[in-house]
Amino acid sequence: EVQLVESGGGLVQPGGSLRLSCAASGFTFSSYEMNWVRQAPGKGLEWVSYISSSGSTIYYADSVKGRFTISRDNAKNSLYLQMNSLRAEDTAVYYCARDVVVAIDYWGQGTLVTVSS
Amino acid sequence: SSELTQDPAVSVALGQTVRITCQGDSLRSYYASWYQQKPGQAPVLVIYGKNNRPSGIPDRFSGSSSGNTASLTITGAQAEDEADYYCNSRDSSGNHRRVFGGGTKLTVL
Numbered sequence: 189e190v191q192l193v194e195s196g197g198g199l200v201q202p203g204g205s206l207r208l209s210c211a212a213s214g215f216t217f218s219s220y221e222m223n224w225v226r227q228a229p230g231k232g233l234e235w236v237s238y239i240s241s242s243g244s245t246i247y248y249a250d251s252v253k254g255r256f257t258i259s260r261d262n263a264k265n266s267l268y269l270q271m272n273s274l275r276a277e278d279t280a281v282y283y284c285a286r287d288v289v290v291a292i293d294y295w296g297q298g299t300l301v302t303v304s305s
Numbered sequence: 306s307s308e309l310t311q312d313p314a315v316s317v318a319l320g321q322t323v324r325i326t327c328q329g330d331s332l333r334s335y336y337a338s339w340y341q342q343k344p345g346q347a348p349v350l351v352i353y354g355k356n357n358r359p360s361g362i363p364d365r366f367s368g369s370s371s372g373n374t375a376s377l378t379i380t381g382a383q384a385e386d387e388a389d390y391y392c393n394s395r396d397s398s399g400n401h402r403r404v405f406g407g408g409t410k411l412t413v414l
Binding site for chain 1 (some may be wrong): 336407
């Protein structure tokens, strides 16, 4: 069974940093591209970042470029999102999501990040 | 960057058919995928590719596409289909960026 379990969310002050983790199991993690997708309270889904299976290709949404860094450790079956210079508008549930080119086929349960003073 | 446009809300009578649409330039190059999200839950993939359903998704869900418009059709809507529905595709720039529609709130009357 495919499982994606996010952790690392919490309350952080504006300008602060947070590192999200996603533990993957039930599939060969190193063979799959991955994404982070977020959802602000009461709002729609917003794609945040993509990383290829090897980690060699990375993309970011314009809203987070230069502040967020996606990475992965295939030996640990883990995906990460380092978030710096956080703003109030970054407040959202962050989902780890598996990419199969034609779709995102599995999502984690999400972890809530709240940016507030 | 690309945008995908969805109607904010749609309603359907129980047992009737409803179509939810998604428009955007990227859909001329890429198929849309569709996600169902119920309150407090993660999204669930319901349609991908030309018209494919993941295992466990009822066959009342179907997808189609024409030009810059993709559609999700629910034939014989059930009460449990009441949810938010989001379309998604690759960005029209041809890389691995993705774009989501704003979502459609489906109410089953």
